Amino acid sequence: MGQRKQSPGDRISEAEHAVMEALWTESPLSAAEVCERVCADNDWSIPTVKTLLGRLVAKRVIGTEPQGRKFLYHPLIERSDYVGGESRRLVDRLFGGRAAPLFAHLAENEALTDSDLEEIEALLKEMRK
Amino acid sequence: MGQRKQSPGDRISEAEHAVMEALWTESPLSAAEVCERVCADNDWSIPTVKTLLGRLVAKRVIGTEPQGRKFLYHPLIERSDYVGGESRRLVDRLFGGRAAPLFAHLAENEALTDSDLEEIEALLKEMRK
DNA sequence: TGATTTCGTTTACGGCTGTAGACAGTTTGA
DNA sequence: TCAAACTGTCTACAGCCGTAAACGAAATCA
Known part of the structure; x- marks a missing residue:
């Protein structure tokens, strides 16, 4: 806590x-x-x-x-800290703390552009290693 | 508008x-x-x-x-509508409306579990078609 | 040096939020 | 049938948020 x-x-x-x-x-x-x-x-x-x-x-x-x-x-605070905190709050509150459902939701509602998809794919590949 | x-x-x-x-x-x-x-x-x-x-x-x-x-x-409203609206608000406000940076952020902060990654990968593959 | 501009601070105020008590009507147990 | 229990509505109140005017000190212009 x-x-x-x-x-x-x-x-x-x-x-x-x-x-x-x-x-x-x-x-x-x-x-x-x-x-x-x-x-x-x-x-x-x-x-x-x-x-x-x-x-x-x-x-x-x-x-x-x-x-x-x-x-x-x-x-006095980093933008990335703030953004991270807010993102986490949303994911916790709406998706039980798991990011995959959020992603699925964005995908479903066409909130993801083609270039989003490509970028994410690249990131995934990156993390795979 | x-x-x-x-x-x-x-x-x-x-x-x-x-x-x-x-x-x-x-x-x-x-x-x-x-x-x-x-x-x-x-x-x-x-x-x-x-x-x-x-x-x-x-x-x-x-x-x-x-x-x-x-x-x-x-x-009287669907949960998915609410969740979608909130997600979109966040993405708009913090990531200029683009989902990839959000994803990158979650990834960077280890907010993504292995199973999250797998699920997302599956979803991506799904959408690729 | 007196008037004006420029700041930061203080005060204001209506609206929303969190939290809950008081009240009135209805139903039910005795 | 009288009291107890339960339900929804009204009222309350402090705290935060959006928005901004008023005030006082300092600096600058004439």
Whole structure:
């Protein structure tokens, strides 16, 4: 029990996740710079971004460093850790922790493109060794 | 735009999902019967289950039918629709809608058992045709 | 140096979620 | 027939989420 992997902190909400993506793509960024890359897409205004950044800091998933007199924000957790955690949560909750049924489901619903199939096949071959 | 697939209604919360699982496994069930299969696991009391059932009815994802003078509840949406919707949401949000990276991720983190691999391989072969 | 801009922080507020108690109607046991 | 048991509905309330305005400090422009 215990062994929280998703970093020290709480869960990241969906809106917060959009901010994280911006910071994972490029960091450190100021609040204004974050807004430049997410506000339009989500129809947010600056105050909203500031709130989200504040909450992420409170949750200890991003950190701040003073740049001159302002702050720059940067992630404290790896994107792959977050993504892994969320994936695992879904697989656990919906597929009893087994990935094959998920795969089957995606396949069934044509959620897999041909290139997906090829890539996965390649990966499989890779792991076979 | 539009084309809501996950049935008529709102999103299902995590607690509500536990109730749905019970009903997908067996239905119709009375509130008491639902409680029998989920209360212990989640450390809930009957009132909680009643609230969840009420909300699910309001969201139009389960329906009621009078049994004698009481009610029996049964799902109005297919589990596979729900699961498919959730899976797709995750893949869209975290992997740009492409399933191969998800698969790669699960593989990398040893989230795939040997039997998962075998099953997936079989599925692939199946789809190849 | 006073006015303006720029930040970060604090406060706000309605909605959803988790969890549950109170209440009213109905059925059933005595 | 009167009380006990059970059922669904209504109400409650704290916490988190989405969204944002208000405020106060610092920096810059004139």
